[in-house]
Amino acid sequence: MKFTNKEVLIFDLDGTLIDSVPDLALSINQMLKALNMSAFSTEVIRSWVGNGAEVLTKRALSGNIEINPELDPSFVTKALTIFLDFYEKNVCVDTSVYPHVKATLESLYSSGYRLMIVTNKPEQFVRPILEKLGLNNLFEIVVGGDSLPKRKPDPMQLEYVCDKLSVAPSKCLMIGDSKNDIFAATAANMESIGLTYGYNHGEDINTHGASLVLESFADILGSLEPTTVVAR
The missing domain is CATH 1.10.150.240 (Putative phosphatase; domain 2)
Structure with a gap:
């Protein structure tokens, strides 16, 4: 399948973008x-x-x-x-970016998509990690696990992003490696991509109801139909 009319791409962090x-x-x-x-x-x-x-x-x-x-x-x-x-x-000593993540994010950003992070990691650690790994300038909003009263699998963080940007959930896509990401997206009436690598406690990501499941981060590019987003 291909996603249409998406403007905002929301990414989990640990297990999705980075191996921490x-x-x-x-x-x-x-x-x-x-x-x-x-x-x-x-x-x-x-x-x-x-x-x-x-x-x-x-x-x-x-x-x-x-x-x-x-x-x-x-x-x-x-x-x-x-x-x-x-x-x-020790927040970013041996933490690494997963294959194809940086190039894919840069391509999405250059194409005009608005990129966000919604993670259950405490917010204080997120920007330092992104900065050290050369990803910080790509993300417009970072929502940590302690930024709001509730976190994934509750939809509050995703709803906050939609409210902050004044964008409907239908224009957003949640991308993550665990059932928490998929469940939060479903509860927020948002489509989602589940990635097969990462941290899902040995459970098959296919069983959690993601709109699409991918093995490689690079395949996100091919899952998006061209939209009206303005290239930077």
């Missing part, structure tokens, strides 16, 4: 070490990423993707503070 797991894993293990707890492999931590910093912290403290309901809230708060402090110091 190496730095997240390093910071989580530094947190666990500070709390005298056992560390985990990068690949185990990779399976926990995708629902924001607090959920990642809870999973690490639980030692499992299923969060221990008996975790002490004050202990979680302490651990989260330690994690975020470590992550701030």
